[in-house]
Amino acid sequence: MPEDTVHADTPAEARIAAARGSRNDHTRRRNLSSLLTAVHYGGPLTRAQLTRDTGLNRSTIGGLVAELSELGLVVEDAAAETGTVGRPSHIVRPRRDVVALALHADVDALELGAVGIDGAVLARRRANLDAPPTPDDAAAFSWEAAREVAAELGGVRAAGIGAAVPGLVGIDGATVVDAPHLGWRDVALGERLRGALGIPVVVGNDANMGLRAEWSFGAAKGVDTVVYLNGSASGIGGAALVGGRMLRGGRGYGGEFGHMMIRSDGDRCSCGRRGCLETEVNAALLDEAAHDAAALDRFAEVLAAAIANLECAFDPDAVLLAGYLGALFDVRRELVTDQVRAMAFRPDAEDVVIARAALGGNRLLIGAAERAFAPLLRDPAGTALAALA
Amino acid sequence: MPEDTVHADTPAEARIAAARGSRNDHTRRRNLSSLLTAVHYGGPLTRAQLTRDTGLNRSTIGGLVAELSELGLVVEDAAAETGTVGRPSHIVRPRRDVVALALHADVDALELGAVGIDGAVLARRRANLDAPPTPDDAAAFSWEAAREVAAELGGVRAAGIGAAVPGLVGIDGATVVDAPHLGWRDVALGERLRGALGIPVVVGNDANMGLRAEWSFGAAKGVDTVVYLNGSASGIGGAALVGGRMLRGGRGYGGEFGHMMIRSDGDRCSCGRRGCLETEVNAALLDEAAHDAAALDRFAEVLAAAIANLECAFDPDAVLLAGYLGALFDVRRELVTDQVRAMAFRPDAEDVVIARAALGGNRLLIGAAERAFAPLLRDPAGTALAALA
Structure with missing residues (x-):
């Protein structure tokens, strides 16, 4: 805490420094959020573009990019060709091993994807079904498919999993209250997936997640x-x-x-x-x-x-x-x-x-991943990622 | 400004005081807003009730009530009988001469009311009509009726006028885009009423204003x-x-x-x-x-x-x-x-x-007045009132 670092014998300066430290910490976390959010929605961006998108100045951006790199969330590399005279511009990209998992439980299939910070579906598994899946089917499939996509991607760190379900989902983001086409009623899907995968879970109505995806990356x-x-x-x-x-x-x-x-x-x-x-x-x-x-x-x-x-x-x-x-x-x-x-x-x-x-066939995976990424985007330095391999 | 009142030769203290002054001014205005808003929705309240409703302490409340009194927005008087031992409790009431005017233009009548800070309709005038009113009718009626209700109430100070119209109102809160039952189309009602009355105007859809009234004081x-x-x-x-x-x-x-x-x-x-x-x-x-x-x-x-x-x-x-x-x-x-x-x-x-x-027959007048009161409730010290007599 900043309070420990100031000199007690200069109380006025101490109070300024403490207030500034606490404010700075708050500001820094908010700026980290702005920067990661800009990369999330905007994809790979130069520092100049990040300056434009976040309103922060270039030197502040430099420190924040370094911190996001240390957190293992972005990488920065020199652009191949900028076409302008001067120092080559650096490109800030989301790290491809940071993902949100996304599950879509539908009447005739289960599908799980690993979605990158930039909204790209990096790997997926699908099981076509003759009959609607049970909640146990969904949990077992998720565990198996998560292992497979993690292995395919050479190991990932997951912010969580979002699950899209065709039906009424409680405002708690965890309970499937009624999904008539699946035959699910009052199913604590959040708890089951959390038990199976050990990562944060958010459950939502499939159409809400579809619109969210279109709003973030698509036609809306x-x-x-x-x-x-x-x-x-x-x-x-x-x-x-x-x-x-x-x-x-x-x-x-x-x-x-x-x-x-x-x-x-x-x-x-x-x-x-x-x-x-x-x-x-x-x-x-x-x-x-x-x-x-x-x-x-x-x-x-x-x-x-x-x-x-x-x-x-x-x-x-x-x-x-x-x-x-x-x-x-x-x-x-x-x-x-x-x-x-x-x-x-x-x-x-x-x-x-x-x-x-x-967004076609990727829509629900992207939308469900959006919900799972939300805490990381809000507070990149304060949100834990879970290693899956 | 607080910056002028601090000693330039103690820069650290000066900065603290300046920061505190500016923060205090912001806090004070927000507290004035909380207090007037509590009286608005809660009616006459004791200081103890204001403490409960706003979360501010009693001594802060005292200063704020004094300031709201100086602004001519509330009065404080001793309660008749509190039933408890000790100092008689003081009751903070909205001043009855501070009003928002409210106009309801309907297909068969024009109605104008003066509504108190506590949502009570204090006086009203109604003109029943054989044919839908024109915008000119509405402006002329408003001018006449505003004078009459002001005279009836012995003079008022008005925060503004809200106008409820059965039709589509632009998001600007000023233009009636299409009110088919009135035969109005693209009518700059806000401008006309402002011209007639010389006070701030907000125009809204009648049902939106009705629901707003029910949410503030009624069944919602x-x-x-x-x-x-x-x-x-x-x-x-x-x-x-x-x-x-x-x-x-x-x-x-x-x-x-x-x-x-x-x-x-x-x-x-x-x-x-x-x-x-x-x-x-x-x-x-x-x-x-x-x-x-x-x-x-x-x-x-x-x-x-x-x-x-x-x-x-x-x-x-x-x-x-x-x-x-x-x-x-x-x-x-x-x-x-x-x-x-x-x-x-x-x-x-x-x-x-x-x-x-x-809320029955008062609903639209109360809802329209709510819209007109909103700036005053947000910033009691920074919002001018217009004297009408």
Whole structure:
């Protein structure tokens, strides 16, 4: 502590130094966080770029980069060619052996990835399944797959593991309250994975994690008010960013747009209600309709009606479509966009971007890893990493 | 400035004193804000209660109360009877001559109120109208009514005026982008009212202001995730609190739940779409059905379906119903509650409170005044009041 290093016989200077020491320590940790966060979102950056992105001066950056290097989080190497006269610029890169693990438990597969600080999926394992996995399956697979990806990468240090689950996850980030497609109810998945892997765990709804990934590295970068709809084998997941914060709801169950009613006389949904969006447009129906233009038009109109409803509620800057809804949008882009704008009662409907999500098959792994990286990014010097080999 | 008051020949002490002075000034202003905010939400309070509510010690409170008194914001008087031995407790009350004005422009009336720091409506004027008011009507009425309520109250000092409008209000808090029931489009209402009254103006969507009032003083006190639906002559307004923050959306148009589709083969809405909530349940239909039990059941079921949809999206802790939707809920409380719970696919649906809003006819005036009071509550010493007589 700084208090131990000052001279007690000059109390005024001592108090200044103590205050400065404590403030400096706080400032230093915040600056380390800014720097690692800049590298996280920006990838390899020169010191000049880091100066630009963090607002810190170059000499401060030098000390912070040295400290992040000592912590084993970044490496710095000379750039091959800068094209300018003068000293070669140094490039700060995240260390490739620092990862977050990410698990995606879906109805027909388990997948685990090791994701680097820059959001790159470095290695992955996938098990295709005939039946939905049990929580024990998920824990056993995670243990095995974590060992395999760690070995493939020559050993890693993990900040933790994020798990994406298609269902309601408690606000504690640990309990799967109800994942009907998996048949999981009140499953303490956080505890089980922590028991299996011995590293910090955060569990989240798959759509929330998908949107988080798109916000960090994909189609929602730079957009703070976003509605997200993803169609998958386990139905339609939804999520929303409201003023830059994930919509969670009182218990963590917000954003279940797949169960909003879209046809009042529609078919019975697995949730017991009628005409839910995920009952009216789903993978099976779209497969059947693959070569039926009229049917595809109809599904596109349903999707447009759903988007128009969500626009009323959220006034988003962007609507992102993923999975089979992204595929449907790809083949009926104009119809969906025109219908949404025709249905909008607001004067500037054309300002709302409707787009396909960008990250494809890596999305959920990246999003789950984002959650697991969060404590390290907040406090790089104070967050322990666990060696896996 | 503190820098001027310290001795330049003792630089270390000088720096401490300067730092402390600047910090003290910041702290003092923040404490003044805490104290006035406690009186705002808590009404007349003893010093002991202020100590409890703000976490400040009694001697600090004494100085702050004296400063708020000098600023003309509170008065302190001896309590009549405390029932305990010892010095009589002093009660700190908001001064009754400090107000925010509040305007509600509706399709069939203009109303202006003077609202006290404690949220009490102290005086009001209302003009019932045969046709929707123009922006000029609203400005002229505001000027006249402000003079009248100021005279009635023996002169007031106003923090500003909040204006509640049934329609889309820009995120600038000044422009009515589209209020279809009033026929207003791109109206710079903030500028007009400021021109008429010469005090700060904030314009907002009526439902947002209604929910804000309920959150401050009504049925949503202590609840941070809330969905609000209000039925009035100008349709159904909606609003939501998401984690303690008002849902605004990218442009300020969030929460338009009255235009979410609730019946896919429903009637054409004034917005051009079909089966919007406000087309399926509205004042005219409810008037016709007043003595038709089966029709009321049907409307209650539509309301329940809308609430179930909003629960999927927002996972609220509470759903508040106001205006004619509150009246419908009063006569079909059990039916609505049972239907919502039957439709919920979440395991703890009974945790969601469905309730009638509490503040009745004062709601919009109180909510609009809340917005106008906000700068004063943030910085009581730095916010000017305008004398009106």
